[in-house]
Amino acid sequence: MIELTDIAYVRTGVADLDKAVSFATTMVGLELAPPTEADVAVAHLRADGRHHCLALVQGRSGVISSGFTVADEDALAAAEAELEQAGYAVTRGDAAAARSRRVRSFIGFDDPFGNCLELVCQQETITRPVAFTRHAGITEFGHLCLDAPDVHEAYRFWSSHFNARVSDWIGDAACLLRIDPVHHKLAVFRGDGPGLCHMNFQVATIDDVFRNWHFLVDRGIEIEMGPGRHPQSTAVFLYFLGPEGFTYEYSHGVRRIEDEASWRPRTFDPDEVGSIDMWLGPVRRVSSQPQLMDTGE
Numbered sequence: 001m002i003e004l005t006d007i008a009y010v011r012t013g014v015a016d017l018d019k020a021v022s023f024a025t026t027m028v029g030l031e032l033a034p035p036t037e038a039d040v041a042v043a044h045l046r047a048d049g050r051h052h053c054l055a056l057v058q059g060r061s062g063v064i065s066s067g068f069t070v071a072d073e074d075a076l077a078a079a080e081a082e083l084e085q086a087g088y089a090v091t092r093g094d095a096a097a098a099r100s101r102r103v104r105s106f107i108g109f110d111d112p113f114g115n116c117l118e119l120v121c122q123q124e125t126i127t128r129p130v131a132f133t134r135h136a137g138i139t140e141f142g143h144l145c146l147d148a149p150d151v152h153e154a155y156r157f158w159s160s161h162f163n164a165r166v167s168d169w170i171g172d173a174a175c176l177l178r179i180d181p182v183h184h185k186l187a188v189f190r191g192d193g194p195g196l197c198h199m200n201f202q203v204a205t206i207d208d209v210f211r212n213w214h215f216l217v218d219r220g221i222e223i224e225m226g227p228g229r230h231p232q233s234t235a236v237f238l239y240f241l242g243p244e245g246f247t248y249e250y251s252h253g254v255r256r257i258e259d260e261a262s263w264r265p266r267t268f269d270p271d272e273v274g275s276i277d278m279w280l281g282p283v284r285r286v287s288s289q290p291q292l293m294d295t296g297e
């Protein structure tokens with residue numbers, strides 16, 4: 001059993017780096033981390049104590065990888081052995097790739113559906129407060145959501161190899177998973193192929209969600225869903241579309257499951273009124289960014 005200690009980052013390829021960085025900073029509000037000489041054609045975006053949680057890499061448009069932390073080098077080596085034992089092709093990141101990710105070391109492999117996952121150890125922390133480009137109220141990188149054609153198979157993968165527990169099901173449409181008390185730091189949505197459904201940022205108050213909504217609408221940004229409230233996590237959400245098909249989400253008020261022993265995952269019918277948005281707003285499947293194959297990273 002591989003113990004994931006947290007989510008680490010999303011790494012995504014963008015054809016237009018300047019445009020993607022501009023959106024991530026001026027619209028989403030993230031800080032562009034100061035680049036070093038080694039950071040050629042990659043932009044690191046900060047939202048919390050992590051050096052970055054979003055890396056935009058100049059190149060083909062699409063998701064490169066999703067990163068998760070494990071405790072240390074020994075845990076990483078044990079994970080590598082366990083995954084290889086289970087038949088997964090695991091690669092070790094080289095020094096330059098680890099540096100670009102601001103981790104000491106990492107391994108990469110594909111889940112059964114083709115999502116490229118990376119396990120990392122010693123992701124860098126920065127103590128300096130985040131210099132947000134605008135005040136969106138962001139408190140942290142909240143969760144990431146992957147696509148898979150079969151969410152039940154995805155659950156089997158995550159629960160058999162990792163410490164991921166299902167918090168709630170949305171029928172055959174989604175599986176919401178936790179790796180700590182937060183209701184979900186990982187979700188898998190049903191999709192045609194591998195990809196990233198969205199990347200979430202928590203904001204401090206419900207007012208931030210609504211202020212951000214007006215801010216984005218005023219600037220012509222496509223709101224994909226919300227503001228609304230998910231009955232599963234009780235979070236107030238807003239999904240909006242960034243460049244190159246990348247969906248961002250702000251949310252506030254995610255449920256914490258402090259009593260592991262007594263929690264029973266529930267199942268919601270996605271076609272039932274209020275099952276996605278208990279405020280009964282219009283519901284749609286937000287767009288996903290496809291997983292890139294053979295990124296050469």
Ligand SMILES: [Fe+2]
Nearest residue numbers: 145198200249
């Ligand atoms: Fe979400």
